[in-house]
Amino acid sequence: MRRGDVLELAVLGLLHEGPMHGYELRKRLGGMLGAFRAFSYGSLYPCLKDLLARGWIVEDGPADAGTPALSGRRSKIVYRLTAEGKEGFQALLAEGGPTAWEDEGFGVRFAFFGRTPADVRLRILEGRRSRLEERRSHLRASLQRTRQRLDSYTLELQRHGLESVEREVRWLSELIATERTEGGQWVARDSSSTQGPAARPATRQPQHPQQPERPE
Amino acid sequence: MRRGDVLELAVLGLLHEGPMHGYELRKRLGGMLGAFRAFSYGSLYPCLKDLLARGWIVEDGPADAGTPALSGRRSKIVYRLTAEGKEGFQALLAEGGPTAWEDEGFGVRFAFFGRTPADVRLRILEGRRSRLEERRSHLRASLQRTRQRLDSYTLELQRHGLESVEREVRWLSELIATERTEGGQWVARDSSSTQGPAARPATRQPQHPQQPERPE
DNA sequence: GTTAGCATGTAAGGAGTTACATGATTTT
DNA sequence: AAAATCATGTAACTCCTTACATGCTAAC
Numbered sequence: 001m002r003r004g005d006v007l008e009l010a011v012l013g014l015l016h017e018g019p020m021h022g023y024e025l026r027k028r029l030g031g032m033l034g035a036f037r038a039f040s041y042g043s044l045y046p047c048l049k050d051l052l053a054r055g056w057i058v059e060d061g062p063a064d065a066g067t068p069a070l071s072g073r074r075s076k077i078v079y080r081l082t083a084e085g086k087e088g089f090q091a092l093l094a095e096g097g098p099t100a101w102e103d104e105g106f107g108v109r110f111a112f113f114g115r116t117p118a119d120v121r122l123r124i125l126e127g128r129r130s131r132l133e134e135r136r137s138h139l140r141a142s143l144q145r146t147r148q149r150l151d152s153y154t155l156e157l158q159r160h161g162l163e164s165v166e167r168e169v170r171w172l173s174e175l176i177a178t179e180r181t182e183g184g185q186w187v188a189r190d191s192s193s194t195q196g197p198a199a200r201p202a203t204r205q206p207q208h209p210q211q212p213e214r215p216e
Numbered sequence: 217m218r219r220g221d222v223l224e225l226a227v228l229g230l231l232h233e234g235p236m237h238g239y240e241l242r243k244r245l246g247g248m249l250g251a252f253r254a255f256s257y258g259s260l261y262p263c264l265k266d267l268l269a270r271g272w273i274v275e276d277g278p279a280d281a282g283t284p285a286l287s288g289r290r291s292k293i294v295y296r297l298t299a300e301g302k303e304g305f306q307a308l309l310a311e312g313g314p315t316a317w318e319d320e321g322f323g324v325r326f327a328f329f330g331r332t333p334a335d336v337r338l339r340i341l342e343g344r345r346s347r348l349e350e351r352r353s354h355l356r357a358s359l360q361r362t363r364q365r366l367d368s369y370t371l372e373l374q375r376h377g378l379e380s381v382e383r384e385v386r387w388l389s390e391l392i393a394t395e396r397t398e399g400g401q402w403v404a405r406d407s408s409s410t411q412g413p414a415a416r417p418a419t420r421q422p423q424h425p426q427q428p429e430r431p432e
Numbered sequence: 433g434t435t436a437g438c439a440t441g442t443a444a445g446g447a448g449t450t451a452c453a454t455g456a457t458t459t460t
Numbered sequence: 461a462a463a464a465t466c467a468t469g470t471a472a473c474t475c476c477t478t479a480c481a482t483g484c485t486a487a488c
Binding site for chain 3: 005006007039040042043075
């Protein structure tokens with residue numbers, strides 16, 4: 001059955017912020033990346049079941065300890081991360097496998113960079129960048145080849161795609177540079193020290209001056 | 217069984233350029249959008265089987281009529297689009313359902329705009345744009361809400377995501393403007409008249425003159 | 433003559449969605 | 461007291477990938 005990497009990672013990451021029940025998790029999931037699709041309950045609940053079975057999370061007594069009026073009966077099931085869960089989360093993050101450079105896999109991992117050791121962060125950013133550089137050269141080659149032979153819309157699509165990829169590569173390069181200079185030795189220890197390097201990577205000019213694009 | 221919209225559409229679209237066998241189709245599929253993932257044979261061949269059963273494509277005698285040395289025995293199975301196939305293709309394009317505004321669904325449809333009636337093109341572009349505008353306002357709201365409370369990486373991710381979406385909306389708006397002024401009444405009639413409106417939408421300076429390097 | 437690449441398939445399974453079924457709580 | 465929304469789940473289905481199985485043809 002093996003639940004999906006992305007969803008599992010996201011759930012574990014969110015539960016670092018404190019115990020939560022399924023419904024709430026799903027909403028937070030939707031908001032996380034903005035563009036991230038919101039994982040239906042049909043995926044979420046089975047995923048929670050798996051994590052429970054593995055002992056990475058446990059059902060909690062009402063974490064609404066403050067709120068009155070729900071004494072004996074509880075309709076919410078609140079999940080809390082266990083020590084094993086935290087370990088598993090770190091292991092998944094560090095895994096770096098091919099899933100970590102793909103769009104979604106990268107997105108979730110980046111979202112939890114605040115809890116990720118510096119070396120792993122760098123590895124993921126660089127892996128993602130080379131993935132995109134591959135895509136870029138593929139697109140460039142395709143544009144060269146087909147220059148004349150293709151109809152205008154296909155061309156426009158490829159041109160726009162190429163621009164997007166180039167933009168993303170520049171973004172990653174900036175982030176990597178920042179990590180290299182600032183983020184050298186910081187490592188997460190526990191959930192209270194949620195503080196990475198400075199907010200924005202270096203200075204960000206409106207126009208990208210020259211940037212020879214890092215040919216490989 | 218109902219094969220997937222995207223793959224089916226892509227196959228039908230590609231076959232408009234002339235008969236092709238599976239292996240070749242798969243390669244073209246990979247190149248189409250550049251970023252488009254390359255659909256494994258495990259999806260492609262069953263899809264072809266479905267289309268065949270529906271009568272939208274037929275097996276052709278060796279369309280390598282020119283090449284010698286493959287007389288009686290053929291190892292390639294060449295597929296050709298039927299009239300029903302062309303009709304079905306147009307119907308799928310025009311469908312406009314929610315799938316048409318999603319990333320992949322939009323991508324394929326755009327790639328075949330050269331064969332799409334002007335009114336359908338406009339509808340798809342506008343649908344896509346409002347989809348992205350939704351995403352944009354969602355992201356903006358999220359950024360407002362969480363300004364302080366979130367760690368720097370999550371913030372940076374959302375900021376970058378928002379910029380991407382805004383860029384995409386501008387692109388679509390340019391395209392829509394061009395369609396409105398130039399592409400008024402053009403409609404595809406048959407596969408020979410593969411010519412939409414002018415190549416690039418409106419004016420777009422060649423800011424990056426040529427790609428000098430092209431690594432790989 | 434054997435490796436490499438072309439070419440066609442199938443079976444099993446992974447990852448997720450939709451649609452459904454159910455009940456509790458809050459709002460109107 | 462009805463309607464909305466919160467909350468939890470399951471079964472069936474979709475779409476696609478991986479891994480396998482097979483044979484042809486070209487190149488070295």
